[in-house]
Amino acid sequence: MAGQAVTEADVMRALSTVRDPDLGRDLVSLGMIENLSIEGDVVSFTVVLTTPACPLRGRIESDCRRAVSALPGVRAVNIKMDARVVQGRGQQGKQGIPGVRNVIAVASGKGGVGKTTVSVNLALALADSGARVGVLDADITGPNVPLMIGARGEPRAQNNKIEPLVAYGVKVISIAFFIPEGTPVIWRGPMVGGAIQQFLHDVLWGELDYLVVDLPPGTGDASISLAQLIPLSGVVIVSTPQDVALMDAQKSLAMFQKLAAPILGIVENMSYFICPHCQERVDIFGHGGAERAAERLGVPFLGRIPLNPAIRAGGDEGVPILRRDPTSPEATAFREVAERVAARISVVALGPTGKRPTWVPLPVVRS
Ligand SMILES: Nc1ncnc2c1ncn2[C@@H]1O[C@H](COP(=O)(O)OP(=O)(O)O)[C@@H](O)[C@H]1O
Ligand SMILES: [Mg+2]
Numbered sequence: 001m002a003g004q005a006v007t008e009a010d011v012m013r014a015l016s017t018v019r020d021p022d023l024g025r026d027l028v029s030l031g032m033i034e035n036l037s038i039e040g041d042v043v044s045f046t047v048v049l050t051t052p053a054c055p056l057r058g059r060i061e062s063d064c065r066r067a068v069s070a071l072p073g074v075r076a077v078n079i080k081m082d083a084r085v086v087q088g089r090g091q092q093g094k095q096g097i098p099g100v101r102n103v104i105a106v107a108s109g110k111g112g113v114g115k116t117t118v119s120v121n122l123a124l125a126l127a128d129s130g131a132r133v134g135v136l137d138a139d140i141t142g143p144n145v146p147l148m149i150g151a152r153g154e155p156r157a158q159n160n161k162i163e164p165l166v167a168y169g170v171k172v173i174s175i176a177f178f179i180p181e182g183t184p185v186i187w188r189g190p191m192v193g194g195a196i197q198q199f200l201h202d203v204l205w206g207e208l209d210y211l212v213v214d215l216p217p218g219t220g221d222a223s224i225s226l227a228q229l230i231p232l233s234g235v236v237i238v239s240t241p242q243d244v245a246l247m248d249a250q251k252s253l254a255m256f257q258k259l260a261a262p263i264l265g266i267v268e269n270m271s272y273f274i275c276p277h278c279q280e281r282v283d284i285f286g287h288g289g290a291e292r293a294a295e296r297l298g299v300p301f302l303g304r305i306p307l308n309p310a311i312r313a314g315g316d317e318g319v320p321i322l323r324r325d326p327t328s329p330e331a332t333a334f335r336e337v338a339e340r341v342a343a344r345i346s347v348v349a350l351g352p353t354g355k356r357p358t359w360v361p362l363p364v365v366r367s
Helices: 008-015 057-069 115-128 145-149 189-201 221-229 243-258 289-297 309-317 329-350
Strands: 033-039 042-049 076-083 103-107 133-137 165-167 170-173 210-214 234-239 263-269 301-305
Touching: 008 033, 008 042, 008 057, 042 057, 057 076, 103 115, 103 221, 103 243, 115 133, 115 145, 115 170, 115 210, 115 234, 115 263, 115 309, 115 329, 133 145, 133 189, 145 170, 145 309, 189 221, 221 243, 234 243, 234 289, 234 329, 243 263, 243 289, 263 289, 263 329, 289 301, 301 329
Parallel strands: 042 076, 103 210, 103 234, 133 170, 133 210, 234 263, 263 301
Antiparallel strands: 033 042, 165 170
């Protein structure tokens, strides 16, 4: 005896009970279900996540399968998992870079806390998840991105536009590509702003899901120019656990808040050290400082990265830890931070009630 045939409305109702745990809302109201088709007792649909760096992919898929399989009249469920990175919300009224969905600024109060290390590994982790990623080195007087990501060479020009170099599948631009090695860049404020403007608008970034911008330390010209020139999807603040560094991190955070840039959260770098001989964990700079600061400041804590010589060596050799030793706890820590960053971008972009806007392909810059 044939039972009642299942309808699209039944399936959507069942799927509206499945939540994206990061976004805290159901998949239907988030606009994540596409290509729903029903052939007899076989239901097929696509779940379009807001980032390929979603750690909960498997869980969301099995939750969907369970919900739909439970419907009467359903024998088989075909689910395709896909991802389309949401366009960041950014600050109101600013014109973005065509083709670039999200610009993520990596900032810190002071130097040497691992901003460049975090930028490079964040970019690689996002790229490994399947996203299209670029890194813009905005530290004009201390451009370390090329060294740390192992990008060498001279970018080519094309009709007055600059072709970025590519390292590990990530597009890279840095002032270091344009000056002889060892030459100091001594520029005043307006020139720094000008260089950043060029790097944003005169580089052939193509289509990118995430453009990671490695800022110089502090609240100087580069940070202000960046926040004023384009809409930022958000700012990642890097700090070490000790008090002095956190005080500086707080200043940097306050500046970006003043510029109305969304704060994605704080990463604690050089968080602890695991002794390679006795495996004991040593909290060299104290413990949990950044997490407590994040709580106090009302911003998310994005995770901790251990202090490890392999991270430093990876930076020096241009083989980031994510490539040097991808299964190490350090690489895993970077991946987790990247996932939280991607999830936070989606949360900020979609807002508390927002639905993914109907997707329009963004124009690609070609010349
Ligand atoms: N978690 C870490 N463990 C070990 N060394 C690190 C770590 N993070 C950064 N470093 C090293 O510390 C130095 C400063 O890091 P860097 O990323 O250049 O900081 P910043 O860009 O904030 O000045 C570099 O030599 C880098 O390799
Ligand atoms: Mg740096």
